[in-house]
Amino acid sequence: MRILLIDDEEKLALHLQKGLNQAGYSVDVALSGSAGLEQAALGTHDLILLDLMLPGTTGFDLLRNLRDFGIDTPVMILSALNQSQHVVRGLDLGAVDYLRKPFELDELLARIRTVQRGQAGSRLPIWHVADLTMDLTTREVSRAGKSIALTPREFQLLEQFMRQPGRVLSKAQLTEKVWDSDFDRGSNVVEVHMHQLRKKIDKGFATPLLETVVGVGYRLRGTLTSA
Template sequence: MRILVVEDEKSIAEAIQAILESQQYNVDLAFDGEAGLDYILTDLYDLVLLDIMLPKMDGVAVLKRVRQLGIEVPIIFLTAKSQLEERVTGLDLGADDYMTKPFEAEELLARIRVRTRQSSAGKVNHLKLGKVVLDVDQRKLSTTGHEVNLSNKEFLLMETFLRNPHQIIPKNQLILKVWGPMDDSDYNQLEVFISFLRKKLRFLKADIAIKTTKGIGYSLEEVDPS
């Protein structure tokens, strides 16, 4: 299960990350509202912990934008005791819960369990474009009569593409979501894994393909497999 923590106080964010990772959650961190929104828009997360007071874009604005775009990921607000009005506004805009800082680790974990149980019943475990199906649980890509396993990074890339079909996704956004911050010397890893995915799509005789928009990024498009 993947959880995003959007919190500008690095020490708090890292403390939450340690708590969650001790319970075997996969955790990503964002330290401002704009970065948090970018992460959420990948639609890779099972739950978001979202602070209200954030630089660049506050938590209420992030939540409003996310719900306007139809993304229904459970969001728990992290608030200060004085932020009653913002809490009410957030709940009205579609936040699922809120926690007042400071909070106990056990309460946080309990709130997360409640929200993820409520959302898991309707969670889609397969993503599809054209004749290609991604099994999210098994991390397998298939067409009729053909199937391939995906490595972790291949899976994260393909999941991102299938959740955002026909959209050009910038290279730096893909790198950030799959690898996190990287040195320039490692930048070609994205191209390597895109090449792996293209070979697997050809093996599947897929009617979708990863297209390059030079200088910008990549998109997943339907094509004639012949």
């Protein structure tokens, strides 16, 4: 899941970004309403976390602009404005939730999981490619019934391949979907993570599923089914 955080409190924004990254989410940060609107317009995010007190505009105005421009990405408001009138206004403008500052990271994570469930029904699907299984609700992965322990980043990478098996994904595509916008694209971090992921997914099995397409990218072999 890729999240856009729009908040002008840089210290708080970076703290939340770190916490959400550790929980397995990719997070882009915008420190102004204009920057937030520009990033939101790209359509690459699954959720927007929006502060209301922004320089030069308000979160209410930004939310209205998002909807006027046809950007229907779910928005959760994070704000120190805690009067009922603010909550009601935000929800009426189309926000899916309103979390009052200050809050604990665990509560934010629980609210995000609720949004995820709401987007896909009461339970997220379980994906199968060959004998590889990914449960998007419990975030568990197994192959031929054998549990595979993945780091949050490895889970995000595998999720991209499970979504579209058979398709070659380039390093640039994986970077865009899984890492933050300030990621050093010249580093070998993607290759290192893919090496570790391949070992976990394929080691000990007769048929490898993750393969390198030389000069192009990586591919997960098989066909997707879900339950």
